[in-house]
Amino acid sequence: MARPLPTLPPRLLRLAAAQEGLLTIAQCDMYGVDRGRRERLVAAGVLRRVARGICDTRRDTIADRLTAREYDHVRLWKVWLGQLLAGPGAVAVGEAALVVAGVHGIPWEFTPEVAYLDGRYGRSSEHLMVRQVDLGDRHLVRNGLRYTEPERALAQAVPRLDRRTAIAVLDSARHRRVVDARGLDRARELARGRRGSMRSAPWWDESVEGAESVLESLARLDCIDAGVPPDELQVEVFAPDGTLLGRGDMGFRLADGRLLVVEIDGAGVHSELAALFRDRSRQNDLVALGGVMILRFTWKEVRAPGTVGGAVRKVVHPP
Structure with missing residues (x-):
């Protein structure tokens, strides 16, 4: 008779689920999964060693999640790995804090990256960077993760990022109400004097509230860099009887009076057949107005600098 595969206790599985699938050896010991049992679980493929003292209960690898475009889970997995490696008293800072x-x-x-509440030094590794940074007078906790306040995290991260990424991050922080206008001003002030702050100083003013996704931010910047900034974000198009036909990501008023609408097909929404048909029906309604042109771009096209801006420029300023 075949021997049943070893399993993890339900309470330990619930803990792993709250930590993006990760467990420390200490946590395993606490729930009665000793070294010998862990070895059997690893041999059976129930556990995978991913770093010293850390195991992963998920069977799909980071490469699998990237192929499936589960980027948010990959980011959180990395933050959890860093926090578990850092141990008690660690607070996520910079990009990690923004993810949280x-x-x-x-x-x-x-x-x-993490910093310790007591200011002590720690050892960095390939999975973790320990910083000596000012945590201010408070930190926050979300879903079990400690992180520095978003204003301070933006000040730490923006000067280190490239322009397109930094502005997309600022747009997202505003759109998702992670910071308000006052918080953004405070973050900009906290960034002064940091390495990269002079280079990144203009980027704070390039951020807007209207961008509802990272792809929209990148497309907007591409158009600005091509000399064709959008006239309107989240532009609404109405039928002659006042019926709302749709809303585009960006709108451009053409010299002949027509409206150019740019739409970004983001990951997920347009993967369903029904969604595609709804979009096609809406597009036909818009084009039937006669005064509306539509350009649509995939997420891959948006990620390639110059693609969106170049296409829009040909319409706005034809040769």
Whole structure:
């Protein structure tokens, strides 16, 4: 008779689910999963060693999640890995803190950073960077993760990022109400004097509230860099009888009086057949007005600098 595969206790599985699938050896010991049992679980493929003292209960790898475009889970997985490696008293800072706060746009390749509440030094590794930074007079906790306040995290992260990424992150922080106008001003002030602050100083003014996704931010910047800034974001188009036909990501008023609408097909929404048909029906209604042109771009096209801006420029300023 075949021997049943070893399993993890339900309470330990619930804990792992709250930590993006990760567990420390100490947590395993606490729930009765000793070294010998862990070895059997690893041999059975129930656990995978991902760093010293850390195991992963998820069977899909980071490469699998990237293929499935589960970028948010990859980012959070990295933050949890860093926090568990750092141990008690660690607070996520910089890009890691922004991930915890729910800000979008941080590249998945980032290395999570922490600082300790007591200011002590710690050892960095390939999975973790320990910083000596000012945590201010407070920190926050979300879903079990400690993180520095978003204003301070923005001040730490923006000067280190490239322009497109930094502005997309700022747009996301505003759109998701992670910071308000006053918080953005405070973050900009906290960034002064940091390495990269002179280079990144103009980027704070390039951020807007109207961008509802990272892809929209990147497309807007591409158009600005091509010399064709949008006249309106989240532009609404109405039928002659006043019926709302749709809303585009960006609108451009053409010299002949027509409206150019740019739409970004983001990940997820347009993968369903029904959504595609709804979009096609809406597009036909818009084009039937006669005074509306539509350009649509995929997420891959938006990620390639110059693609969106170049296409829009040809319409706005035809040769």
